[in-house]
Amino acid sequence: MALAIFDLDNTLIAGDSDHAWGVFLVEKQLVDAETYRLANDGFYADYKNGTLDIRAYLQFSLAPLSRHSMADLQALHAEFMRDHIEPIMLAKAEALLKQHRDQGDHLLIITATNGFVTRPIAKRLGVEDILATDPEVVDGCYTGNFVGEPCFQAGKITYLHEWLKHNHHSLEGAYFYSDSINDLPLLEQVDHPVVVDADERLAAIARERNWKAISLR
Numbered sequence: 001m002a003l004a005i006f007d008l009d010n011t012l013i014a015g016d017s018d019h020a021w022g023v024f025l026v027e028k029q030l031v032d033a034e035t036y037r038l039a040n041d042g043f044y045a046d047y048k049n050g051t052l053d054i055r056a057y058l059q060f061s062l063a064p065l066s067r068h069s070m071a072d073l074q075a076l077h078a079e080f081m082r083d084h085i086e087p088i089m090l091a092k093a094e095a096l097l098k099q100h101r102d103q104g105d106h107l108l109i110i111t112a113t114n115g116f117v118t119r120p121i122a123k124r125l126g127v128e129d130i131l132a133t134d135p136e137v138v139d140g141c142y143t144g145n146f147v148g149e150p151c152f153q154a155g156k157i158t159y160l161h162e163w164l165k166h167n168h169h170s171l172e173g174a175y176f177y178s179d180s181i182n183d184l185p186l187l188e189q190v191d192h193p194v195v196v197d198a199d200e201r202l203a204a205i206a207r208e209r210n211w212k213a214i215s216l217r
Contacts, residue, residue: 003169005176052152157185171189177196
């Protein structure tokens with residue numbers, strides 16, 4: 001039994017759930033539409049370029065959570081799942097997850113997108129274990145801050161090794177699937193790196209290193 005690790009955005013789903021949540025907030029007029037849209041698009045461009053200031057982005061993306069009750073946020077997320085996430089679910093991704101399950105592998109999602117957005121998506125995909133930066137909760141409400149270090153770039157390795165300390169798994173024979181140059185540090189840690197609909201820079205590295213490349217689109 002091997003560990004099968006998956007990035008989420010633009011890997012298991014055909015889009016970026018973090019950016020999509022920002023689009024949803026604009027559509028619902030829960031933020032200052034033009035200002036928020038421009039900032040959301042700017043941060044997403046930085047992410048794709050590999051230049052994202054993750055702490056600044058987390059402050060930006062988590063701030064709206066502090067303005068709503070948990071009950072309201074649950075209802076909003078259900079609407080978000082229906083309107084923005086279900087349309088970008090990938091049948092080939094779900095088939096790949098099933099293939100690893102059938103092999104007896106242990107599935108793990110590791111994502112830079114915060115846990116409020118992503119944990120319900122992992123549940124929808126039938127993946128119990130997910131590592132993500134979690135928003136801080138105080139007295140039953142989100143504060144707009146985050147807990148610990150960001151689960152991003154090399155930070156994903158930190159999260160993974162901490163998780164391995166408390167679970168009966170190892171990286172021996174492990175797979176990691178990702179689309180993004182931001183995940184190069186973790187791809188280099190596993191025996192079976194697989195690039196999925198990769199961005200241009202990651203695709204070039206994969207060709208140089210003879211890594212497996214697939215499409216789930």
